[in-house]
Amino acid sequence: MSQPIPAKSTHEQPPVHIAMIMDGNGRWAAQRGLPRLAGHRAGTENLRRVIKACANQGIQYLTIYAFSTENWGRPSEEVEGLMHILSEFIDSELEELHRSGVQIRHIGRIDRMDEKIRAKVERAVQITRENQRLILCVAWNYGGRDEIVYAVQRLIEEGRKAEEIDGDLIAQHLFTAGIPDPDLIIRTSGEMRTSNFLTWQSAYSEWYFTPILWPDFDEQELQKALEDFNQRDRRFGRLSTSGC
Numbered sequence: 398m399s400q401p402i403p404a405k406s407t408h409e410q411p412p413v414h415i416a417m418i419m420d421g422n423g424r425w426a427a428q429r430g431l432p433r434l435a436g437h438r439a440g441t442e443n444l445r446r447v448i449k450a451c452a453n454q455g456i457q458y459l460t461i462y463a464f465s466t467e468n469w470g471r472p473s474e475e476v477e478g479l480m481h482i483l484s485e486f487i488d489s490e491l492e493e494l495h496r497s498g499v500q501i502r503h504i505g506r507i508d509r510m511d512e513k514i515r516a517k518v519e520r521a522v523q524i525t526r527e528n529q530r531l532i533l534c535v536a537w538n539y540g541g542r543d544e545i546v547y548a549v550q551r552l553i554e555e556g557r558k559a560e561e562i563d564g565d566l567i568a569q570h571l572f573t574a575g576i577p578d579p580d581l582i583i584r585t586s587g588e589m590r591t592s593n594f595l596t597w598q599s600a601y602s603e604w605y606f607t608p609i610l611w612p613d614f615d616e617q618e619l620q621k622a623l624e625d626f627n628q629r630d631r632r633f634g635r636l637s638t639s640g641c
């Protein structure tokens with residue numbers, strides 16, 4: 398007798414938290430003979446669309462990797478250009494984001510930012526703090542290892558005893574304290590690595606890699622990622638709900 402085919406384990410709910418590694422801006426520009434910063438501008442335009450699409454899909458948390466602790470190693474014109482683009486993005490988008498119920502959070506080290514940009518980021522976080530439609534976590538000057546080092550330093554400063562330390566306490570000392578772990582992490586541009594993103598939080602995330610470059614990652618591509626996620630069987634080390 399043949400074995401019954403187990404029912405496909407699908408999720409009826411969309412992911413609560415999606416994180417995105419917005420990669421491929423430089424290659425997008427190079428393909429068009431444009432400077433890298435033109436790619437970053439196109440990527441920022443796309444971000445505006447993706448935020449809307451996620452809000453419309455009922456996603457509660459969207460984390461975007463915008464500048465890593467390693468990105469300081471790029472030429473200074475590119476780093477300065479990226480800082481400028483962030484600053485412009487806040488100036489042009491804050492009002493609309495606030496109106497549409499988006500809460501802005503920053504994850505990463507704010508201390509190495511230029512004073513003016515830092516003040517803008519802090520203001521954006523402050524103004525939008527009560528919004529609940531979509532929580533947008535902007536990973537800027539963020540590194541997963543740096544986040545863990547910083548958490549350990551704070552635990553030591555607080556005088557914690559070894560026996561007090563557990564996973565929950567560490568999670569409460571990360572930049573993402575209070576934010577559920579990402580269900581789905583999308584990386585564009587075909588690279589298949591984590592590049593120091595959400596090192597702790599991604600332990601049981603589903604990963605989706607696509608060759609599409611970030612400026613071209615549109616609502617249709619998001620839909621494909623969500624459909625792919627729907628087919629995943631998240632076992633968390635246990636057995637499938639179908640018993641297999």
Ligand code: IPE
Pocket residue numbers: 419420421422423424425463464465468479586
């Ligand atoms: C991602 O695009 C944006 C940042 C890292 C700031 P890249 O700039 O890494 O683009 P590629 O990978 O060179 O194409």
Ligand code: IPE
Pocket residue numbers: 418419420421462463464465468588590592
């Ligand atoms: C990861 O992309 C960082 C961001 C998207 C902000 P990178 O382009 O910096 O990563 P690597 O160098 O390819 O690993």
Ligand code: MG
Pocket residue numbers: 420421422
């Ligand atoms: Mg890249």
